[in-house]
Structure formats: C-alpha cells, structure tokens
Amino acid sequence: MEDRLNQAREEALARIASAADVEALRAVDRDFVGKGGVVAELLASIPSLPPAERGAVGKGANLLKREIVDAIAARKAALEAAEVEALRSGAGFDPTMPGAPVTRGSLHxxxxxxxxxxxxxxxxxxxxxxxxxxxxxxxxxxxxxxxxxxxxxxxxxxxxxxxxxxxxxxxxxxxxxxxxxxxxxxxxxxxxxxxxxxxxxxxxxxxxxxxxxxxxxxxxxxxxxxxxxxxxxxxxxxxxxxxxxxxxxxxxxxxxxxxxxxxxxxxxxxxxxxxxxxxxxxxxxxxxxxxxxxxxxxxxxxxxxxxxxxxxxxxxxxxxxxxxxxxxxxxxxxxxxxxx
Ligand SMILES: [Zn+2]
The missing domain is CATH 3.30.930.10 (Bira Bifunctional Protein; Domain 2)
Known part of the structure; x- marks a missing residue:
C-alpha cells in the first residue's frame, strides 16, 4: 500500500508541475481528489486490508489529498502571476487594434x-x-x-x-x-x-x-x-x-x-x-x-x-x-x- 500511495503522489505532482494551464490542473484534481479519483479508490479499499494497515493507509491517503490540493493551488497562482507578467511586458499587445468604442450622446x-x-x-x-x-x-x-x-x-x-x-x-x-x-x-x-x-x-x-x-x-x-x-x-x-x-x-x-x-x-x-x-x-x-x-x-x-x-x-x-x-x-x- 505504501508503494501505491508513493506512486500516486509522484504521478500527481509531476502532472501538476507540468500543467500549462488551469484546465490541465482541473484534470489532475478530477483524476486524483475528485469523486472516483485515486484517493477515493484508496480510501474505498481500506475495509479489505488487514486491520493493522488500515490506520496508516487512511492517514496517508488523507495527507496525499491535502498535498495534491495545495500543490494545485500553488501552481494555479504561479500560472496566473505569469499571465499578468506577460500582459505587463506588452507581449501580445497590438497597438494597431481599434480602441474600445466611445458612444457619443446628442442634445435633445x-x-x-x-x-x-x-x-x-x-x-x-x-x-x-x-x-x-x-x-x-x-x-x-x-x-x-x-x-x-x-x-x-x-x-x-x-x-x-x-x-x-x-x-x-x-x-x-x-x-x-x-x-x-x-x-x-x-x-x-x-x-x-x-x-x-x-x-x-x-x-x-x-x-x-x-x-x-x-x-x-x-x-x-x-x-x-x-x-x-x-x-x-x-x-x-x-x-x-x-x-x-x-x-x-x-x-x-x-x-x-x-x-x-x-x-x-x-x-x-x-x-x-x-x-x-x-x-x-x-x-x-x-x-x-x-x-x-x-x-x-x-x-x-x-x-x-x-x-x-x-x-x-x-x-x-x-x-x-x-x-x-x-x-x-x-x-x-x-x-x-x-x-x-
Ligand atoms: Zn400645409
């Protein structure tokens, strides 16, 4: 069981680190901490384990869940900061685009x-x-x-x-x-x-x-x-x-x-x-x-x-x-x- 927890952790953290956008992060969330995700499966398997292992696996699964959620939040913040930085640096700014239209009123x-x-x-x-x-x-x-x-x-x-x-x-x-x-x-x-x-x-x-x-x-x-x-x-x-x-x-x-x-x-x-x-x-x-x-x-x-x-x-x-x-x-x- 220890191996399965470690394997899930590595896989999740790798996907989070390489996520290019918020959509990719949502997918990680769905696959690991969502309903029917890896963590839920681990928790569901506890009753079939030998009683001596149950406590450690339950604790480990909950810690893993916390770890993944935190990692997703941190990565999301980093992606958003990078986006703001890109806008500030002027990348993608087209000075030839027409400005926002100003609607003119008229006298009665x-x-x-x-x-x-x-x-x-x-x-x-x-x-x-x-x-x-x-x-x-x-x-x-x-x-x-x-x-x-x-x-x-x-x-x-x-x-x-x-x-x-x-x-x-x-x-x-x-x-x-x-x-x-x-x-x-x-x-x-x-x-x-x-x-x-x-x-x-x-x-x-x-x-x-x-x-x-x-x-x-x-x-x-x-x-x-x-x-x-x-x-x-x-x-x-x-x-x-x-x-x-x-x-x-x-x-x-x-x-x-x-x-x-x-x-x-x-x-x-x-x-x-x-x-x-x-x-x-x-x-x-x-x-x-x-x-x-x-x-x-x-x-x-x-x-x-x-x-x-x-x-x-x-x-x-x-x-x-x-x-x-x-x-x-x-x-x-x-x-x-x-x-x-
Ligand atoms: Zn007339």
Whole structure:
C-alpha cells in the first residue's frame, strides 16, 4: 500500500508541475481528489486490508489529498502571476487594434432648437430671462391681470403645490414678464424660454410638461407693428425664408388688444396634413401688454408701452422635424432621441 500511495503522489505532482494551464490542473484534481479519483479508490479499499494497515493507509491517503490540493493551488497562482507578467511586458499587445468604442450622446431636439431660438433673439438685441418653475400664484396669475375668481383660470388646469393654492407649477412662462419688469428699467427686450406644466388630458398635442418661449418688449412708443416685424424677422431666420403671417383677434387677460398670430404653412402651397388643409398654422399668442400688467410690474403705463408674445417650443421642433406626437419629447424613448 505504501508503494501505491508513493506512486500516486509522484504521478500527481509531476502532472501538476507540468500543467500549462488551469484546465490541465482541473484534470489532475478530477483524476486524483475528485469523486472516483485515486484517493477515493484508496480510501474505498481500506475495509479489505488487514486491520493493522488500515490506520496508516487512511492517514496517508488523507495527507496525499491535502498535498495534491495545495500543490494545485500553488501552481494555479504561479500560472496566473505569469499571465499578468506577460500582459505587463506588452507581449501580445497590438497597438494597431481599434480602441474600445466611445458612444457619443446628442442634445435633445428641444435643447438644440431652444439654443437656436435664443441665438436669433440675441442677435436682435434681446436678453435671456429666467424664472422659477414653482411659482407664486400671484406671479402666475394675479399680477398678469388674472384675479383669483377670473374665469380664464379654468382655461388652464393648474398643478397646485400647497393647500392654500399659493404655490403653483407655472402654467405659462408669462410670470417671467412680471419678474423682468421688477428688475429691469425700460427700455428692454427679453425672451424667457422654459418649462411649463398643465394638469390636463394627454394626447398627441397635449402633454403635462411642455415648453414655451415668452417675449416681452417695453419702451416708449412700442407698437403692434414692432411685434409683427419682430416675429416675421424671427420666423425668417428660423425657417430660412420669408413666411407670411396673419393676426386674428385673440383673448389673453394680460394683453390688450390680444392677437393670435398664424404663419403660412411652411410645408405646402395649397394644404397639407400639418396645416389641416388650411395653409395656415397657429403659431403664437401675442398682443400689447395690458396697462394693469405694466402697473403690477412697477412700470407707468402712461409713459411706456410694450408687446408680449408666447409660442410653444415643442411646436416649433415638431414643425422643423415633422414630429407628430408631443409625447415623444418627454417619453425618454432612446429610439426617438437617437435620431437627432
Ligand atoms: Zn400645409
């Protein structure tokens, strides 16, 4: 029995020493210390041995098992260290292989168009103004000539942020008009792009979160002709060509008179899906700033006049890229966003 133990030890250690990889070590483990391996066979043979030999063989087999397991672990560590050393020395490194690809993101189409709109208005001497998205009811409504009980509040389903209805998620960018009048002295020209929120039924043209661009110009003898000229100039820059506009009377509490401004459909001559076969596309609400609003902003309406306008940034992007559903913008679907 002594011979069989020694023979197994020599054979196992020789195979471990010459193992070229981890796979070869696994084979040694399987053949010697695994189920049905040499050590297991030796242990299984003990009951058939003379009682005097049994103790020594059992002890020897267990020692052998320990010895082989340790030798395999040591050889495995040596093989791994050699592999690391080979990588460090640069062997097998091919400098001509392409690097790991870096995936590039892109700007959201709303961000791109907002920046473009800002650039156009900056070139016309406008400043960019900003205001809070959680706004005081006072600024979102009251100072814009919309008192607490005004029926036009029903036109805008509002997310209120507190039980007293003093804080709202702004339903429009118009409160920035008041904040601007409180901080700047006329004459001034500002646009205020930003997110607005409405608690309304969502469909292809309505979303709880959307984007507006507010415009406000206040100075001496500012008139409606300036408003039309400004918006025509903007549209020419944005669409790259002249587009006819038309004014229709429109009601907004913070302007007097108020207008809806439509643009000639940029996509057709005689009617298409975008313009619902009318050749006109609704573009923005506008008008001369109501004297009450000027007063609320601390500006004397007997000395100064102003015009204001507000258009949907989402709509502008939808017109540019012929996108048919506003919900794509905030939907977070990468398949949509990766197209830009
Ligand atoms: Zn059309």
């Amino acid at each position: 189409p709303l961000t791109r168009v907002r920046r473009e709109v800002e650039d156009i208005f900056l070139s016309m001497g406008y400043q960019i103004a900003d205001g809070p998205e959680v706004e005081l009811d006072e600024y979102n409504f009251q100072k814009l000539n919309i008192p607490i009980d005004h029926p036009s509040r029903e036109m805008q389903d509002t997310f209120y942020c507190d039980a007293d209805h003093k804080l709202v998620m702004r339903t429009q960018t118009s409160p920035v008009q008041i904040r601007t009048m409180e901080t700047l002295k006329p004459p001034f020209r500002v646009i205020a792009p930003g997110r607005v929120f409405r608690n309304e039924e969502q469909d292809a043209t309505h979303e709880h979160t959307f984007h507006q661009v507010e415009g406000l110009v206040v100075g001496k003898d500012v008139a409606i002709g300036h408003l039309i000229g400004t918006l025509k100039g903007f549209l020419r820059e944005y669409f790259g060509r002249r587009l006819d506009v038309r004014l229709r009377p429109g009601y907004f509490p913070f302007v007097e008179p108020g207008y809806e401004l439509d643009i000639r459909c940029p996509f057709c001559e005689d009617g298409c899906r975008v313009c619902k076969h009318t050749t006109w596309v609704e573009f923005c609400g506008s008008g001369m700033v109501h004297p009450n609003v000027l007063r609320a902003g601390g500006i004397d309406p007997t000395k100064y006049t102003g015009f204001a306008f507000g258009f949907g940034l989402d709509r502008l992007v939808m017109l540019r890229h012929e996108i048919d559903d506003i919900r794509h913008f905030m939907g977070g679907d990468l398949r949509f966003l990766e197209q830009f």
